[in-house]
């Protein structure tokens with residue numbers, strides 16, 4: 001079962017009560033709300049700070065098997081440029097579409113059951129969908145700007161601040177021998 005062992009808390013910002021939707025296929029409801037970002041939403045180099053606002057704009061539609069969720073979430077991202085290590089903050093909008101099957105509508109097939117999301121009673125958990133869509137959207141190599149030159153490999157100076165930066169002579173005399181070596185032949 002993909003559903004968490006812990007029962008959903010109807011008061012959580014990340015849980016939507018679909019009761020008013022009923023089970024009449026074709027009915028829909030719109031939900032706009034701001035939730036607090038859960039912990040550990042992201043990857044090592046960039047992620048959504050815990051407790052930062054997540055703005056959901058959702059449409060829930062009753063279909064035969066369950067509730068179809070379509071929507072977007074606007075999140076704040078915080079991370080570090082992988083080249084110059086400066087802090088990056090930006091906003092991102094992720095979108096998603098996910099079917100939540102009615103609890104009594106189990107396929108019985110253990111293999112596919114794992115990938116299926118279920119409603120818990122009338123409650124729908126936004127957190128797993130938010131996690132999946134945010135992680136997909138995150139850059140694996142976040143950059144402060146696309147052409148960030150990074151740090152000087154010799155002295156570590158930030159080349160964003162000093163683009164003309166160069167070293168007239170090798171810093172360390174031990175390298176001077178290497179510098180005079182002929183280019184390697186192919």
Ligand SMILES: [Zn+2]
Pocket residue numbers: 081082083084085086143144145148149150
């Ligand atoms: Zn950078």
Ligand SMILES: [Zn+2]
Pocket residue numbers: 152153154155156157165166167
């Ligand atoms: Zn340098």
